[in-house]
Amino acid sequence: MTSAYDDLVDELLGDDELLADGALPAVLSTVAETVEPGSRAVIYLRVSSAGQVKNDYDPEGISIPAQRVKCQRKAEQLGLTIIDEYVEPGRTATEMSKRVEFQRMLTRVRNAGDVDYIIVYKLSRMARNRLDDAIVMADLRKRGVTLVSATESIDDSPVGQLMHGILATFNEYQSRESGADIAYKMKQKAKNGGTIGRAPLGYLNVRDRFDGREIRTIAVDPERAPFVQLAFELYVTGDYSLEDLSDELYDRGLRTRPTGRHPAKQVSINKLSMMLRDRYYLGYVEVDGEEVQGRHEPLIDEDLFDRVQDLLESRSTAGERRREHPHYLKGSLFCGRCKRAGITQRLIVQHTVNSRGSEYTYFFCRNKQNGSCEAPHINVALVEDAVENHYATIRFSAQFVATVRAEVARAIDEQEASERLLHKQLTTELKALDTREENLIELAADSTIGQEKIKTKLREIARQRRRLTERLTTTTENLSDSARLIEAALTLLENPKELYRRCDEQQRRMLNQAIFHSIYVDDDQIADHSLREPFAHLHAVQSDWQTTDVTLPEPRTDTRPRGYQRCPGPTTWRCFGAVF
Template sequence: MEHCQSWFSTRDRLAATSRCQRTGGGDYHADWFRADSGLQQREHRQRKARRKVVSFINREEVTMTEQGNNSHALDAVRKVGRNQTRSGQVPPASKRESGIALIYLRVSTKEQARTGGGAEGYSIPAQREACYAKAQQLGVTVHEEYVDAGESARSADREQLQKLLKDIKTVRPEFVIVHKIDRLARNREDDIAINLMLRKHGVELISCTENIDDTPSGRLLYGLMAEIAQFYSGNLAQEVMKGLVRKAQEGGTPFRAPIGYINRRESRGGAEFSWVELDPARAEIVQWCLNEYATGEWSAADLVFAARAKGLTTRATATKPQGEISINTMYAIFRNPYYMGVVSYQGIHYEGKHQPLIEPETWLRVQDVLAAHGQQGERDRKHRHYLRGTIFCSGCGGRLHYSRNEGNGGVYAYYLCAKKRTRANNCQRPAVRVERIEEGVADLYERLQVPPETVTAIRDAVTAEMAAEQAEARRSLQHATERKRKLDDERQKLLQAHYAGAIPQDLLASEMKRLTRSLVEADAAISAAKVSQEDVEQVLEAALTAAGHCASAYIRATDSIKRQINHGFFEKLYVGEDGSIERHALTEPFASLIQLSEIHPFDAVAESESGITKRDAAFTRPVVGVRMNTLVGAAGFEPATARV
């Protein structure tokens, strides 16, 4: 009996049973099951696990749009193993279309799909040829082929792949043929989910170049090739990212240039060269939008309509034609430091090699306007009078708002104090007709005309102060240069900490924005401190000339030019109840030119001769302590007078 229990094959066991029965060896079956209980239990557990997997697959439809969240399928495969998922899943032969195969072809990039000038490049035809040859070798007919041109295998969200997985349910092919398994997926989770779908419907995956049959060695090879494909994809992405970061560090543009610029590429001597240049159809309009928004007198919605009227559109892509810009596009333009010559990549700012559209100071003013509109709210304005934004109430200092009212058969325009109806400051000033305020502003220009003898006195006073300002300018330059050096050091330390993993991405982005703004301000201070005596004299002459002829120029100007002249001369004009200008705040350099001087006093010109009252006599006095960085610089007189 003992030698009977030592046999293991089924055939030998049956023979032993027969012999035991003939020799009267007792109840062989009871003894045999007791001796082999371990083997029976293992087989029972395997059958039970297979039933669970089959039940799960029949219950859950595994699609690639759900694979990212379908961890149950992945857990089942890990527990049971690939060899156990095959059992019990093949539909009956009567329900399968024997001799039918589907082919899947893919290339990763659009460039590969267009290589050689053909509609499909070189790779897809080569894959197709190999797959058809494999189908012929297997003796099956290709029912349909599915081509994803320019689609990455890192994601299963591919149009033709999804169509293939859907058609498997109705076509019921015998094989799905690919050139290599990495054409199907380079993501391990996608690979597992795709294979679950194929095996559920009894479809065998065939590779033209790899032996991935259902033997243990074939399954091992398949697993290794799938892991290698995922490693290749991840490693390639990491290497590409290194190259993009390096390009940004050198001032290049490692992304699609924003609206107003065009990406260019050229092959020279077997090497690829890429650069960014201005878009001749859009750059000037984008530049105009940024400069206008920096004035604070436009809402983003107003600028969108104005830019559309000028012909600004989005750039066409391979899948979308050019179209109208949206307000979100306009806000993206406002916030992008690329337009001032800075490349922002992964939260880090680098000095770019491309041509900037605006000065850094203008970009900072745009950010200030964005912040102000974000706090106060931004409203669209239907009426745009040329005095809006310049005039204020002389009683409470509130801004005057433009209003058009209908009545008595006509439309009447007024300026009303913004604080008139507020609880905090209920201003009692009445509304003033627009015509009366326009006359008051024109009268102010007549009274502020500077006679020739005053021009000479101002010129002499400024020249006398130039020598003292030179020493101060040198100190300012030294201070600004040292500040910029410290900011550069801080920026480098921040980058080193980020590369070491000590700084999270969100903190890096906020710190980079702060440092970029501080560096721009330091550069502006350095530029102002480097102003030469010749620059000061040129701007001084321009300012004195404008002050001597401003009245006649203002009266003859159109409304748009009057608006620019007002912004060039005045920061604020305070309007009285009768529409006259009771006081004013001048812009630089005019504010410096009319400071009271006790060192170089001279009498004001009589009102009968020049129209200048005692209240405005300060304008006819020369300046003491005029700072050169107020006479020449980014915020000085020159930009304003360029519009006059």
């Protein structure tokens, strides 16, 4: 019977049209319909772990093909025809509800009614839980389906049912005994300092040879271990939130270990938080709530770990937040030595506490961490004093301030006069259009001119009216906004050092960010700076005056101040990108 079945399958599988558009289920159904009821069998093949599938050149491994051969021989012995098979690679024996193929097979038994026998290699391949076995068997008997083991004497006979019950009970006992034995051995391994399961980030699961035996152990991951150490060192500075730290480590090259299901990716905030709290990195493992010395190499020393825990605890109490401004100068300071080398690099803050509990704060170049910059750490008090003194160098002279204010006031007056003239001109043009429109309407009434020609002229008048009205109603660029901006810049830099000295830290931070793009520090001195607008243009104008004229020039007939350019139209000037 099996040879006839094989011939039919070969014939159907050779029909390309039948197999088109996913018709394989129809093939199997056709095969099942040709087999005599009472001899239809399906086989169920399963291994417990994915490792059993991946240990041979055959994609199914060694175990599944061996089970298939045994089940096929059993079908031949009983004169049964195998109409289908269900293969379950790497599913645990204790979770029947999660076995996809097993559930598909039961659904077919319940709904299709075309299965008379289920053949398994061993009863334990189907169930190791006595209750599950009883439920499934009751369902199969209700539907007239017989379970057959290829290697055990179980069937529908009284002796076969007795053997079935004994084997099911024994399988459950063996499953639980094996589980308890594995748990005991894992516990003993942990008590001896071994690591159970997947190694944490920074370590690798490896196999070692010892006295002719293969030992599963843990080794330091040369790629990721330095990043784990760096994570603790950066976090303890207090300059990084967990989100900041995750981004920083990702930018520097840290990725998680890839798996068969997940590619390498950025370390999440939650995993980073757990890593910073994990005493495994100190060299310990935990067994039943007790800590024992592990056999793996520590990555972090006790002092660093304790300081990280203190910071985590303080932030946990207050609530973890991104620390945008731990110091009012942070974000404004850059390394002067790196600038000379053509590199732009910020200075970052480091807080340290000595053995007596005294706290010190330093600024240092981030490139020191990779050894590419030799600039020293600078005490924060020295940097604060240097920045305060540097404000005196960006002061506007009193003569410059007075002159710019006078010129801005004059430009505003001229602009207002120009706008009044424009308003008058536009109003006159609109009145002229109204007159032309009225005349055309009168001509149309007298039929003096053709209707189409009049309509064309009226449409042109309408377009001109819309254009003039838009110009009239649209507010022209208001000089007062630009004037207020320039006035604010002049006021800030009339006596900036005194202003800065009287500000609190929050106000100093705002001033630094409003005036400077960057302040370059070398040792404890300010080496250079880059100003924001409009301060940069205003300083360029003042510098031009100071280098070309010792005293201000005599008033000019065009009343245009230095630094201004004439724009199209009378009495209109452009200064520092704003129209006057």
